Amino acid sequence: MKKYSWKTVGFSANAQKIGEELENIADITNKNVLNYAKKNIKSELHKCFEWDDTIAGEKYRLIQATRIISSISFVIEEKPKKTQKIYYSIKSEEKDVSKFKNIKDILEDDDEYYVLCNKAKQELESCKSKYDDLIKKEDLKNIIFNIYKEI
Numbered sequence: 001m002k003k004y005s006w007k008t009v010g011f012s013a014n015a016q017k018i019g020e021e022l023e024n025i026a027d028i029t030n031k032n033v034l035n036y037a038k039k040n041i042k043s044e045l046h047k048c049f050e051w052d053d054t055i056a057g058e059k060y061r062l063i064q065a066t067r068i069i070s071s072i073s074f075v076i077e078e079k080p081k082k083t084q085k086i087y088y089s090i091k092s093e094e095k096d097v098s099k100f101k102n103i104k105d106i107l108e109d110d111d112e113y114y115v116l117c118n119k120a121k122q123e124l125e126s127c128k129s130k131y132d133d134l135i136k137k138e139d140l141k142n143i144i145f146n147i148y149k150e151i
Contacts, residue, residue: 002019002074003016003074003075003077004016004018004019004020004072004073004074004075004086005072005073005075005083006071006072006073007070007071007072007073007083007085008071010071011048011068011071012047013044013045013047013048014044015072017043017044018044018045018048018068018072019072019074019086021036021040021043021044021045022045022069022072022086022087024036027099028069028087028099028100028101028102029092029094029097029098029099029100030062030063030065030066030069030097030098031062031065031096031097033045033065033068033069034049034058034061034062034064034065037049037065045068048064048068049061049064049065050064059096062096062098065098066089066098069087069098069100070085070087070089070100072086072087073085073086074086084103085103086102086103087100087101087102087103088100088101088103088106088116090106090112090115090116091115
């Protein structure tokens with residue numbers, strides 16, 4: 001049995017149940033996750049959304065769904081325990097839809113793996129430019145270099 005946990009804080013729902021419920025959704029998009037939660041009011045996913053329309057509308061709930069998908073992770077049975085992100089955002093042609101794919105499936109598809117690697121490279125370059133002034137300090141420069149080298 002896979003073990004799930006939250007990669008980020010802010011969710012009171014049970015991560016294990018959330019992970020299992022996400023496994024039952026064939027196509028992981030923010031819309032599909034939201035629809036599942038709407039239809040299954042006793043589900044753990046349902047607890048993650050703000051259902052009071054005076055507080056949040058449909059677009060906000062789509063943002064909540066994206067955050068849920070991005071925040072769930074596998075627990076890797078090592079010492080010390082580590083977590084592994086499960087779902088990665090991939091390009092969607094549909095407006096207002098965030099589409100996600102399981103890392104296992106991405107690793108098996110060379111094209112999608114290449115796209116994900118390019119996205120990671122762009123994010124690292126963005127991070128480098130964001131902290132470019134601080135990189136003058138040797139310790140931060142070494143940290144960034146070592147992270148980049150590991151990839």
